[in-house]
Amino acid sequence: MEYTILFATSLTIAMLTAAGFSPAHGWNKGTATFYGGADASGTMGGACGYGNLYTAGYGTNTAALSSVLFNDGWSCGQCYLIMCDAAATPQWCRAGTAVTITATNLCPPNWALPSNNGGWCNPPRPHFDMAEPAWLQIGIYKAGIIPVLYQQVKCWRQGGIRFTMGGFNFFELVLVSNVAGSGSVRSVSVKGGSTGWITLNRNWGANWQCNSGLVGQTLSFAVTSTGGQTLYIYNVVPSWWMFGMTFTSNQQFSY
Structure with missing residues (x-):
C-alpha cells in the first residue's frame, strides 16, 4: 500500500511539473547522469564499502552522490526518490516515472572541467551519478544528463541489519x-x-x-x-x- 501511495504521489508531481507548476514542498532540484553499464557491473565497490551491490541487497537502483550530498560518507545507505524534471526538459524525461535509489558511492569533483560543462559533481552542485538501469527508468539515454527533482525518503530492506x-x-x-x-x-x-x-x-x-x-x-x-x-x-x-x-x-x- 505504501509503495502505491508513493508512486501515485510522484506521478501527480511529475504531471504538475510538466504543466509548469513549481515542485511540491520538500523537493529539491539537481541533476543526474549514469555510469556502470547496462547491467550496473561497473558500480560494484564504491566509497561506501558495500562491495558487491547485488549480494549486499542494493541491486541496481543505486547512485554515486556529489560531495555536497555524500557528506564525507555520512549519507551512505540513504534513499532518494528521483524524477526527471519534465518542466525543464520534457524531451529527455520519461513522463510520470520516478525511481528510488540508495547512495552507495561518491561522485568526486572534476576540477579540470567547469561545473556546468562536465564537472557535474563539483561543489556546490547536488548531483546523482546513477547506475544506468536506474537512470533509464526516468531519462532518455541520448540525453546523458538530465535535471531532476529529488527528496530523501525512507529506505525499505529485506531482512535485518x-x-x-x-x-x-x-x-x-x-x-x-x-x-x-x-x-x-x-x-x-x-x-x-x-x-x-x-x-x-x-x-x-x-x-x-x-x-x-x-x-x-x-x-x-x-x-x-x-x-x-x-x-x-x-x-x-x-x-x-x-x-x-x-x-x-x-x-x-x-x-
Missing part, C-alpha cells in the same frame, strides 16, 4: 549494511562477551573501527540511525566468527 567483520588481530573494521529507515548510521557500539560497551569510530563509508581484542568473543551491537532510532542487537556475531564473515540480525530500523 548486516554486520561484516573486517580488519585483523586487534583492529576490527565493521561494515554495517542493509539498513532500513533513514538508511544511514549515526553511531555504533560493540560489546564482547567479556567487555563492556565500546564506542566505534567511523573509519570510511559505512565502515566502523574498533581497536580492541574481540576475536573469540560473542559480539553485540548498539546501532543508532541518523533518524534517531537505537537498536540493541545482542549476540548477533557468534564467538567463532572470522574476519571476512557477514552476520545478519533479525532486527531493523523503522525510521
Whole structure:
C-alpha cells in the first residue's frame, strides 16, 4: 500500500511539473547522469564499502552522490526518490516515472572541467551519478544528463541489519549494511562477551573501527540511525566468527 501511495504521489508531481507548476514542498532540484553499464557491473565497490551491490541487497537502483550530498560518507545507505524534471526538459524525461535509489558511492569533483560543462559533481552542485538501469527508468539515454527533482525518503530492506567483520588481530573494521529507515548510521557500539560497551569510530563509508581484542568473543551491537532510532542487537556475531564473515540480525530500523 505504501509503495502505491508513493508512486501515485510522484506521478501527480511529475504531471504538475510538466504543466509548469513549481515542485511540491520538500523537493529539491539537481541533476543526474549514469555510469556502470547496462547491467550496473561497473558500480560494484564504491566509497561506501558495500562491495558487491547485488549480494549486499542494493541491486541496481543505486547512485554515486556529489560531495555536497555524500557528506564525507555520512549519507551512505540513504534513499532518494528521483524524477526527471519534465518542466525543464520534457524531451529527455520519461513522463510520470520516478525511481528510488540508495547512495552507495561518491561522485568526486572534476576540477579540470567547469561545473556546468562536465564537472557535474563539483561543489556546490547536488548531483546523482546513477547506475544506468536506474537512470533509464526516468531519462532518455541520448540525453546523458538530465535535471531532476529529488527528496530523501525512507529506505525499505529485506531482512535485518548486516554486520561484516573486517580488519585483523586487534583492529576490527565493521561494515554495517542493509539498513532500513533513514538508511544511514549515526553511531555504533560493540560489546564482547567479556567487555563492556565500546564506542566505534567511523573509519570510511559505512565502515566502523574498533581497536580492541574481540576475536573469540560473542559480539553485540548498539546501532543508532541518523533518524534517531537505537537498536540493541545482542549476540548477533557468534564467538567463532572470522574476519571476512557477514552476520545478519533479525532486527531493523523503522525510521
